[in-house]
Amino acid sequence: MDTDPKDSKETKQLTTGEEDRKSLVTRVKEGTSALKDRAVDEAKEYKDPQETQLWKSIFRVSHDRSDPRNRSLAILSNVFLHLHPAKINRDAVRYPFTWGMGGITFYLFIVLTFTGVLLMFYYHPTKADAFRDILYLEHDVPFGKLLRNMHRWAAHLMVITTWLHMFRVVLTGSYKRPREFNWCVGVVLLVLTLLLSFTGYLLPDDQLGFWAVTVGTNMARATPMLGSEGPFGPQLGLTAYNDVRFGLLGGSIVDSNALLRSYIWHCIGIPLVASIFMAVHFWRIRKDGGISGPAPIVLESEMKAVKKK
Amino acid sequence: MRRFVNKWTILGVCLVIVALWAINVQDWHQLWVISSTPDNIPIVAMLALVPFFTWMGIRQAVANDRLIEQLEADPKLSKTHHRKVEPWRPGWAREIHVWPYLVRIEFLATVIVTVVLFIWSITLNAPLEEPANPNLTMNPSKAPWYFLGLQEMLVYFDPWIAGVVMPSLIMVGLMAFPYVDSNPLGNGYYTLRQRRFALWMFGAGFVQWIVLIVIGTFIRGPGWIWFWPGQTWDHNAVVFDKNIDLHDMVIASSMGSTLGLGFLGNEPYYGIYKFIFGLIVVTGFFIVGALFFHWLMTVDFKKMRMPRSLRPRELHSALFPKSEFEQKILQRTSLLQYLTFQFFAVSVLLALPVKLVLRLAFTIKYVWVTPWFNI
Ligand code: HEM
Numbered sequence: 001m002d003t004d005p006k007d008s009k010e011t012k013q014l015t016t017g018e019e020d021r022k023s024l025v026t027r028v029k030e031g032t033s034a035l036k037d038r039a040v041d042e043a044k045e046y047k048d049p050q051e052t053q054l055w056k057s058i059f060r061v062s063h064d065r066s067d068p069r070n071r072s073l074a075i076l077s078n079v080f081l082h083l084h085p086a087k088i089n090r091d092a093v094r095y096p097f098t099w100g101m102g103g104i105t106f107y108l109f110i111v112l113t114f115t116g117v118l119l120m121f122y123y124h125p126t127k128a129d130a131f132r133d134i135l136y137l138e139h140d141v142p143f144g145k146l147l148r149n150m151h152r153w154a155a156h157l158m159v160i161t162t163w164l165h166m167f168r169v170v171l172t173g174s175y176k177r178p179r180e181f182n183w184c185v186g187v188v189l190l191v192l193t194l195l196l197s198f199t200g201y202l203l204p205d206d207q208l209g210f211w212a213v214t215v216g217t218n219m220a221r222a223t224p225m226l227g228s229e230g231p232f233g234p235q236l237g238l239t240a241y242n243d244v245r246f247g248l249l250g251g252s253i254v255d256s257n258a259l260l261r262s263y264i265w266h267c268i269g270i271p272l273v274a275s276i277f278m279a280v281h282f283w284r285i286r287k288d289g290g291i292s293g294p295a296p297i298v299l300e301s302e303m304k305a306v307k308k309k
Numbered sequence: 310m311r312r313f314v315n316k317w318t319i320l321g322v323c324l325v326i327v328a329l330w331a332i333n334v335q336d337w338h339q340l341w342v343i344s345s346t347p348d349n350i351p352i353v354a355m356l357a358l359v360p361f362f363t364w365m366g367i368r369q370a371v372a373n374d375r376l377i378e379q380l381e382a383d384p385k386l387s388k389t390h391h392r393k394v395e396p397w398r399p400g401w402a403r404e405i406h407v408w409p410y411l412v413r414i415e416f417l418a419t420v421i422v423t424v425v426l427f428i429w430s431i432t433l434n435a436p437l438e439e440p441a442n443p444n445l446t447m448n449p450s451k452a453p454w455y456f457l458g459l460q461e462m463l464v465y466f467d468p469w470i471a472g473v474v475m476p477s478l479i480m481v482g483l484m485a486f487p488y489v490d491s492n493p494l495g496n497g498y499y500t501l502r503q504r505r506f507a508l509w510m511f512g513a514g515f516v517q518w519i520v521l522i523v524i525g526t527f528i529r530g531p532g533w534i535w536f537w538p539g540q541t542w543d544h545n546a547v548v549f550d551k552n553i554d555l556h557d558m559v560i561a562s563s564m565g566s567t568l569g570l571g572f573l574g575n576e577p578y579y580g581i582y583k584f585i586f587g588l589i590v591v592t593g594f595f596i597v598g599a600l601f602f603h604w605l606m607t608v609d610f611k612k613m614r615m616p617r618s619l620r621p622r623e624l625h626s627a628l629f630p631k632s633e634f635e636q637k638i639l640q641r642t643s644l645l646q647y648l649t650f651q652f653f654a655v656s657v658l659l660a661l662p663v664k665l666v667l668r669l670a671f672t673i674k675y676v677w678v679t680p681w682f683n684i
Pocket residue numbers: 098100101102103104105106109162165166169172174175179182183184185186187189190193278281285290291292293
């Protein structure tokens with residue numbers, strides 16, 4: 001049929017008999033555009049994610065950039081951030097003062113926990129499996145090599161940053177009153193960090209770890225009064241089978257029990273203790289009045305006289 | 310003398326030493342093998358990190374010290390000054406919000422550390438040796454680098470001292486430090502001038518630790534034998550143990566025979582003479598060491614000069630001029646604080662380098678030999 005498109009339209013309208021009623025297509029079109037407008041309007045609101053219900057439910061307050069109260073609440077009402085005070089000394093955020101070293105050390109501890117847990121999925125602390133598991137990690141596990149490397153290098157880095165952190169604390173005299181005790185907590189953390197490294201060294205069960213731990217625990221044999229070859233050890237009845245080294249290794253040589261003990265200390269014992277000490281460390285920073293500085297300098301002439309009690 | 314000591318002469322001398330050393334290196338490959346061992350890379354990194362952060366700290370300390378000097382000289386200014394080198398204007402808030410000013414720095418730091426770790430882990434593989442084999446001794450068998458200080462100490466002391474007593478003393482000594490440092494100044498800001506002695510002591514400990522680690526890493530080869538950096542590690546090298554005990558050395562010396570000290574070697578009652586001899590030597594060491602630290606603690610180096618005669622009074626005023634400031638600090642120090650400090654200073658900070666020199670330069674094994682322990 002040869003019909004004019006205009007005609008057919010008119011015909012359609014005529015047949016429906018209702019001139020003002022819009023066609024289905026138009027209605028759909030209009031509906032869509034209204035929906036679109038609404039969506040755009042709502043999306044504009046989502047542009048500020050902090051105003052969303054989801055955000056507010058998680059963070060409990062909006063982090064309005066300009067409102068001081070909200071900025072404080074952003075810190076105070078967050079379980080992770082409330083480790084911080086809401087406000088700090090304006091110069092304390094200058095990088096050259098703390099070097100961020102304590103914070104970086106803590107972050108490395110988190111990285112180590114994360115990669116460590118992943119490694120635990122692939123590692124059995126037994127003489128038969130340990131070394132093979134490392135080979136498996138290196139060659140077959142997707143990203144296994146990267147995982148192992150990251151755990152290793154983060155551990156080395158943590159030793160370095162802990163030292164640098166301590167060095168900074170020394171240089172700024174931050175161990176002085178009232179932070180003496182927190183310094184002591186720090187010393188314990190340093191030792192725990194070193195012990196974590198040491199216990200981890202044995203776990204691949206290769207020559208490197210085996211001999212390092214052999215040399216290391218041989219020193220324990222010489223502990224005064226606790227080791228079988230230490231001063232006063234033999235006099236107290238200690239032998240290679242009941243001294244402190246035996247207790248550390250679970251045997252008289254570095255073998256399967258030593259591997260298991262290292263593993264448990266490394267993955268459970270020491271991290272647990274270290275976490276507790278870290279919690280105390282951070283808590284004490286707050287209780288001692290926050291970071292020590294940069295404090296106003298005190299002059300020699302203002303040194304208070306010695307208090308005689 | 311002072312005129313010639315500046316950064317250029319120091320740099321020059323260092324360069325000459327490095328050049329002399331480089332000429333004498335026989336085996337660059339050996340050096341490369343040691344420093345490129347993956348587990349040693351962190352030390353190489355530390356060789357850059359430690360100077361960098363030392364510089365960063367000292368730079369701030371120098372700036373603060375300049376301000377301190379200025380304010381000490383100008384009491385009026387010290388009344389109004391805000392007492393920091395960081396800029397400050399009236400009207401500025403003294404505190405700022407942690408969100409976002411601190412949190413964003415922390416976030417940035419985690420990103421940077423993560424990136425560094427990824428790059429490091431992609432480019433460098435963690436070492437893995439052959440499976441553990443108790444029948445095949447690794448030679449040299451080295452602990453991870455951060456324990457090499459301890460392992461190196463085994464050369465100078467018996468295992469119970471190097472492995473147990475010294476680490477414990479270092480730990481307890483570190484914990485005791487805040488309680489024996491009676492200087493109230495320099496709390497929360499970088500300064501060299503107000504904390505001269507404390508920083509010297511920490512510095513000495515820090516440097517010793519680093520030196521031991523460097524010796525343990527770069528110098529000790531197979532059989533824990535001393536190979537200079539650049540010398541080839543000879544796996545067949547044997548060093549004959551020439552070390553002898555101090556009392557034997559005294560007996561054998563011409564002075565010993567002139568003074569008739571040969572009886573020290575006699576062995577009635579389990580070597581009671583040896584025992585008393587060693588006890589005297591060690592006690593003497595503690596006394597001399599304590600005097601040394603006392604001098605270091607109180608002296609004013611700026612006032613020190615060459616004595617004009619050998620009369621005791623002249624010697625005393627020339628070599629032991631007292632620093633007024635340190636004198637004030639000493640007055641604040643309780644006897645317990647003083648003695649605690651002296652104990653740790655002499656038995657760790659001094660004993661370690663002294664024993665190192667005695668062993669390496671004078672081949673002395675023990676200074677105090679008893680039936681129960683040897684020192
Ligand atoms: C696992 C190891 C450690 C972690 C995770 C850690 C973490 C931190 C953090 C996050 C801070 C806040 C300031 C900053 O970042 O510098 C801090 C401060 C402090 N740390 Fe540590 N720390 C560790 C080890 C140590 C050690 C070894 C010492 C000293 C022996 C120490 C002594 C202190 C002191 C005295 C403060 C207060 C500093 C001030 O007020 O300026 N910490 N620590």
